[in-house]
Amino acid sequence: MKIKLYYATILGTSQMVCEDIVEAMGEDYDFSLSDIMHLSVDDLNQDAFFVFVSSTTGHGEMPDSALDFVEEVRERQPNLSGLRFAIFGLGDQGYADTFNMGSQRLLELLKEHGAIQIGERGIFDASSGEMPEDIAIPWLGETLKAYENEYVVGNV
Ligand SMILES: Cc1cc2nc3c(=O)[nH]c(=O)nc-3n(C[C@H](O)[C@H](O)[C@H](O)COP(=O)(O)O)c2cc1C
Numbered sequence: 652m653k654i655k656l657y658y659a660t661i662l663g664t665s666q667m668v669c670e671d672i673v674e675a676m677g678e679d680y681d682f683s684l685s686d687i688m689h690l691s692v693d694d695l696n697q698d699a700f701f702v703f704v705s706s707t708t709g710h711g712e713m714p715d716s717a718l719d720f721v722e723e724v725r726e727r728q729p730n731l732s733g734l735r736f737a738i739f740g741l742g743d744q745g746y747a748d749t750f751n752m753g754s755q756r757l758l759e760l761l762k763e764h765g766a767i768q769i770g771e772r773g774i775f776d777a778s779s780g781e782m783p784e785d786i787a788i789p790w791l792g793e794t795l796k797a798y799e800n801e802y803v804v805g806n807v
Pocket residue numbers: 659660661662663664665666705706707708709710711712714741742743744746749750751752777
């Protein structure tokens with residue numbers, strides 16, 4: 652199965668998480684990995700499963716690297732009903748009111764345009780003392796199992 656992984660990062664942690672995912676799961680899935688700054692609406696095709704990994708910056712904002720994509724979606728108002736995606740957010744509970752709002756905003760934007768979210772949003776809290784990849788890799792494993800059970804089995 653083809654999986655397109657896109658990260659939106661400020662300090663590089665989200666990118667590192669994606670690289671760890673590819674290292675851990677790359678034998679089982681056909682991953683491509685890219686910065687969300689290179690993503691265009693035209694890339695949201697249906698021949699792959701999309702996974703977004705986004706941190707939060709400012710006061711509950713997505714990283715700047717996501718803003719061109721967000722603006723393009725708002726301008727073009729695409730119908731994303733063919734898109735299946737999962738999303739993992741990195742944040743810090745220290746920012747109580749805006750904890751993980753960046754990934755929440757990206758998730759809402761995609762769903763507003765008809766995209767179907769698979770599984771629950773994965774959440775990492777940087778103040779937890781845990782390593783983000785230790786949360787993200789099992790989360791994605793579970794999410795992909797749910798996706799395969801619902802959408803892939805029976806079609807192959
Ligand atoms: C300037 C700044 C603002 C932040 N604002 C928030 C925030 O509003 N909410 C939140 O949950 N985390 C916030 N964080 C925490 C980051 O999202 C968290 O450290 C994350 O792991 C960084 O991942 P990245 O390296 O991929 O950008 C902020 C971090 C910085 C440096």
